[in-house]
Amino acid sequence: MCAGIPLHYAVEPEPLDTAGAIRFAAEHAGINETFVVVNGDVLTDLDVSALIAFHKERGAQATMHLTPVDDPSAYGVAVIDDQGRVQRFVEKPALGTAPSNLINAGTYVVEPSVLQRIPTGRKVSIEREIFPLIVADGGLYAMATNDYWIDAGRPEPYLQANLDMIDAVRRSASAPAIEPGAKVDPSALVHHSLVSAGALVEAGADIKDSVILAGAIIRQGAVVHGSIVMGEVGNGASITDTMVGATGNVVPGVTLVHALVPDPALL
Structure with missing residues (x-):
């Protein structure tokens, strides 16, 4: 729920x-009517009801x-074309x-008829x-919009998506820079960053352009710039453009740039 x-x-x-995956999920859930598919790493302000209306107006098999x-x-x-019918579809064309x-x-x-086309x-x-088959039948349509959209499936756009929330870039979602329930020492510097409820930021820490997630700990005097932190950054450590996972622990005094903690190669 x-x-x-x-x-x-x-x-x-x-x-x-x-x-x-779409056919498996649809059959597992017993879907037998028009349905919506959304990639899990997409964040958007798209009006989905408008997309559904566009789809039905054109009698499409599928609409993207x-x-x-x-x-x-x-x-x-x-x-x-000018009616929104897809004439060609090219997956990841060369630069x-x-x-x-x-x-x-x-x-x-x-x-639901599209499901039967999926082996x-x-x-x-x-x-x-599947889309090329529907294009050949003239049944694939598309609606283009300029709504907020970001593919948050990698660390860099994930970071940007969070900062967009505090910058009020989105029409339908926003967040305070320091959420209620976050513990931030008054002497810590927090600039253009999101500190989630349940995070701890100790005295003298310097945080900029970063996302500090629930359960994260930024120890005394640590510097965190352009990073995503779920674990712990030790006293006086400095990290830039780094991702610290939930089990990650940046040892005190170390300097890291463009790092992953823990290192996936060592897991």
Whole structure:
């Protein structure tokens, strides 16, 4: 249950890729009507009801949300006509070869008939295998918007997404820089950072452009810049552009730049 809405979790026995996972989850939950798919690492202010209305108005088999980006080479790129019908779909084109700057933003409205096009028993990509089939049928549509959108699946955009919350960049969500329940010593310097409830920041700490998550401990005199911290940063330690996991412990006095703590190579 979340916000009064019952949740149903479908856990794949093995990774089935994007389309395989959608069919597995839909069948597991008994879905037999129009449904919405959202990539779990996407944060957006998209009006999903508007996307659903667009989908139904056009009688689409599937409809995707598109957003413009400066460099589309890391994403799926769509070319649409003036009705929003997708004419071409290219997944992660080589740099400089993209047919447009409108990318697949990871929110879809899908008809249950699409599920039958997804083979079972193997990995299936919706971007590389299923969408091209629907394009060939003329049934894939897309709606482009300029709503806030960020792919928060890597540390750098995850950090930015949190800072956007305190900068009031988003239309639908915001957060205070220091949340109620965070313990921050009055002598600590906290600049353009998010300190979550349950975090502890001791005397003389210097925090800038960082996210200090619940349970994190920033010890006396530690410097934390451009970093994400879930674990502990020791007395007088200095970290920059570093990610400290929940079990991470930065020893006192050390200086780290572009580091991961603990080091995944040692796990």
